[in-house]
Amino acid sequence: MGVSAAVAGAETFPLVPRGRVVGVSYGSLRSARRGGGSDVAGSRAYRSGDDVDLIDWAASARLSSALGRDEFVVRELHAEEAPRVIAFADRGPSLALYPEPLPWLRKWQALDAAVALVERSARAARSAPGYLDFADGDLHWRSPRGGRVHETPRRGLAAPAGSLVAGLRHLADLRPAPPVGSFLFVLSDFLDPPPQEAWHDALERGWDVVPVVIQDPVWERSFPDVAGVAVPFVDAAGGRPRLVRLRRAEVEARREANEARWRALLARFEELGVEPVVLGRHGEGDVVAAFLDWTDARIAERGRGW
DSSP states (O other): OOHHHHHTTOOOOOOOOSSOBOOEEEEEEEEEEEEEEEEEEEEEEOOTTOOGGGBOHHHHHHHHHHHTSOOOEEEEEEEEEEOOEEEEEOOOGGGGOSOTTSSSOOHHHHHHHHHHHHHHHHHHTTOOEEEEEOGGGSOEEEOTTSOBSSOOOOTTOOOOTTHHHHHHHHHHHOSSOOOTTOEEEEEEOOSSOOOHHHHHHHHHTTOEEEEEEEOOTTTTSSOOOOTTSEEEEOOTTTOOOEEEEOOHHHHHHHHHHHHHHHHHHHHHHHHHTOOOEEEOOOSHHHHHHHHHHHHHHHHHHHHTTO
16 A cells, blocks of 8 residues: 555554564454464364364364374464554654754654554554653653553653663563563654664563654755755754755765665664664655555565465
């Protein structure tokens, strides 16, 4: 699916798990539990009281022929459950870059649209979404199990440095912790990504970690040819904009550094075995399309033997 589907009103995306999930009962995704779903988990010998509709007649015939007596085999199905879904939003100062009327990616707008989309999609999968950030230096946490510390804050409240690592640590320290198979969408520009070790605990707990990368493709993943042109620069931490004239060598150095940083970020995610959602536009249809592309990629990966 692409932008056309998003514009046509696809306001959610399917939560395609990397593995079996355990979550809230009566949902729409496969779990690690045996139950009354539609996907086959395995087979076993028939026991008194089993549903006869679950009998695998072909396997039963083969087993009966091999043993010389009547034996029945039943299929076990995965229970259908909704996963827990948590959106962890990095609201650091760099997420406020490129405001109106600049024509580039409005990162804060893409962030808010992505958080809203994740929460709608979680509800569509019959799961109560959770939310976490450290905007204005305080913890804002809404558990998917219910109960709230704070409401989701409005944009413009900056998180302190190191909040990505602190957020991952907070989630790991929760009691009870989110169950295996919980989706954890981490939304950030990742210009200063956390070290690999910060991800390991989340992955070792069996959470389905999905980085959502919000970077401007012109100024952050590359760099335009602005040699000799006065360009406004601003300190993301709150400095005033000033005009800077770059030489060609400086432009090329910035482009090489940005592109190398982008390649290194993707390589980090590949090493971790996680598939990012990449947001380079802030329109709601563009945000939905990026998540649908992520869904399609996961479905294709499953088709190759997942």
